[in-house]
Amino acid sequence: MATDKQADTLIHPGWIIPVTPTGQVMTGYSLAIRGGRIAALMPRADFAGWQADETLELPSHVLLPGLVNAHGHAAMSLLRGYADDYALMPWLEDHMWPAEAAHVSDEFVADGTELAMAEMIRSGTTTFSDMYFFPEATARAVQAAGMRCQLSIPIIGFQTAWARDAGECISKGLALRDTLKHDELITAVFGPHATYTVPEADLARVATLAAELDLPVQIHLHETAAEVLQAVETTGERPIDSLDRLGLLGPRTQCVHMTDLGKQDIALLAASGAHVVHCPRSNMKLGSGICPVTALQEAGVNLALGTDGAASNNTLNLFAELQAAALLAKVSRLDASALPAAAALEMATLGGARALGIDDQVGSLEVGKQADLIAVDLSGPATQPVHNALSQLVYACNGSEVTHNWVAGQPLLRDGRLTTIDTTALAARVANWQQRIATKRTTKA
Ligand SMILES: CSC[C@H]1O[C@@H](n2cnc3c(O)ncnc32)[C@H](O)[C@@H]1O
Numbered sequence: 001m002a003t004d005k006q007a008d009t010l011i012h013p014g015w016i017i018p019v020t021p022t023g024q025v026m027t028g029y030s031l032a033i034r035g036g037r038i039a040a041l042m043p044r045a046d047f048a049g050w051q052a053d054e055t056l057e058l059p060s061h062v063l064l065p066g067l068v069n070a071h072g073h074a075a076m077s078l079l080r081g082y083a084d085d086y087a088l089m090p091w092l093e094d095h096m097w098p099a100e101a102a103h104v105s106d107e108f109v110a111d112g113t114e115l116a117m118a119e120m121i122r123s124g125t126t127t128f129s130d131m132y133f134f135p136e137a138t139a140r141a142v143q144a145a146g147m148r149c150q151l152s153i154p155i156i157g158f159q160t161a162w163a164r165d166a167g168e169c170i171s172k173g174l175a176l177r178d179t180l181k182h183d184e185l186i187t188a189v190f191g192p193h194a195t196y197t198v199p200e201a202d203l204a205r206v207a208t209l210a211a212e213l214d215l216p217v218q219i220h221l222h223e224t225a226a227e228v229l230q231a232v233e234t235t236g237e238r239p240i241d242s243l244d245r246l247g248l249l250g251p252r253t254q255c256v257h258m259t260d261l262g263k264q265d266i267a268l269l270a271a272s273g274a275h276v277v278h279c280p281r282s283n284m285k286l287g288s289g290i291c292p293v294t295a296l297q298e299a300g301v302n303l304a305l306g307t308d309g310a311a312s313n314n315t316l317n318l319f320a321e322l323q324a325a326a327l328l329a330k331v332s333r334l335d336a337s338a339l340p341a342a343a344a345l346e347m348a349t350l351g352g353a354r355a356l357g358i359d360d361q362v363g364s365l366e367v368g369k370q371a372d373l374i375a376v377d378l379s380g381p382a383t384q385p386v387h388n389a390l391s392q393l394v395y396a397c398n399g400s401e402v403t404h405n406w407v408a409g410q411p412l413l414r415d416g417r418l419t420t421i422d423t424t425a426l427a428a429r430v431a432n433w434q435q436r437i438a439t440k441r442t443t444k445a
């Protein structure tokens with residue numbers, strides 16, 4: 001019989017980092033999961049008399065909220081390493097878009113998304129935001145794997161294998177949103193690709209629909225100085241000003257990249273309540289620029305962290321992103337106190353949840369929230385000794401230390417083994433994609 005002192009899973013870790021309050025590291029505490037939620041978080045001694053279906057003793061582990069990857073294109077994992085060392089526009093126009101035209105299908109997206117999720121679950125992500133063609137295939141793959149996902153309906157103004165134009169993207173996306181309305185783990189939102197690829201009339205339609213349906217909107221914005229310059233030359237406006245004029249800049253808006261920002265842009269962002277998704281590794285690898293995270297934080301803008309796709313990163317491991325964000329903030333300001341470890345971890349958890357509008361459910365370890373959490377083993381030589389478990393997570397871990405990953409109380413990774421993904425079968429399909437992509441290379445002259 002269920003009682004108040006009954007847990008599905010009772011975890012006794014060495015450390016708990018709940019993320020709220022910022023920077024807190026708890027020792028001697030335990031956490032109980034019941035019905036997919038956090039039922040209790042209190043001193044271990046207070047669990048005397050509790051019963052649990054499963055009890056985990058994890059004395060060398062730190063327990064923390066699952067990481068939130070607030071921006072990516074999961075299926076692009078199949079294009080990892082396909083075209084490196086190009087700047088954004090040649091990378092897109094000469095390499096990615098031709099490759100996508102040649103290969104992307106329902107099957108490509110299903111397999112690529114599964115590959116991406118295997119990598120993300122193993123490295124501690126519990127929630128990810130996706131923006132890619134054939135989102136129906138993404139949704140099926142996510143349902144099978146059990147992750148939490150913000151599915152950003154891809155909206156782009158040219159013909160793709162998935163849709164004829166932006167209008168068809170919107171109508172197909174709305175139909176998909178209808179089929180997912182009862183899904184507890186997937187939320188469909190709008191994902192207009194960028195101001196340079198979506199006609200203004202379609203952006204205005206997205207603004208109206210997002211307001212009517214109270215839905216978030218995620219968009220690539222100010223990714224490079226060249227994007228901003230080109231917009232000013234062709235429209236007379238900076239992209240952020242266009243979004244504002246079209247009614248697309250507000251607390252539901254998630255602006256991805258944001259490297260080229262002046263004081264006025266930052267003030268506008270802060271006043272609007274829009275969120276910024278920082279993708280430091282993709283920005284560095286494409287040579288795009290640096291998102292001014294410290295200035296944004298000082299202005300009160302919420303920041304989330306994203307990997308972007310594996311074709312521009314080339315990893316979906318948020319531990320790598322976390323470390324890159326902290327280090328880049330320091331070197332770009334020549335200030336070692338910029339983006340301290342606790343603030344970086346908050347960006348990868350609660351900040352991401354806030355940006356996605358789900359911080360009432362996930363992002364921190366609090367009683368009543370969804371049991372989306374991870375355990376990280378600090379017993380290896382690279383993470384010893386543990387003077388400070390939080391410092392270890394940001395500056396010493398590389399993601400391979402993650403041993404357990406729960407979403408809504410369901411273990412997706414147990415003792416380092418994926419429970420919902422058959423990696424052997426997946427590897428065979430991925431090898432097949434590698435062959436197919438290699439034999440039909442599509443680099444534009
Ligand atoms: C319609 S969404 C998918 C679309 O986005 C492309 N893409 C991947 N990474 C980036 C990026 O950093 N900036 C802009 N566009 C990107 C991807 O190749 C798909 O065509």
Ligand SMILES: [Zn+2]
Pocket residue numbers: 071072073220256308309
């Ligand atoms: Zn992107």
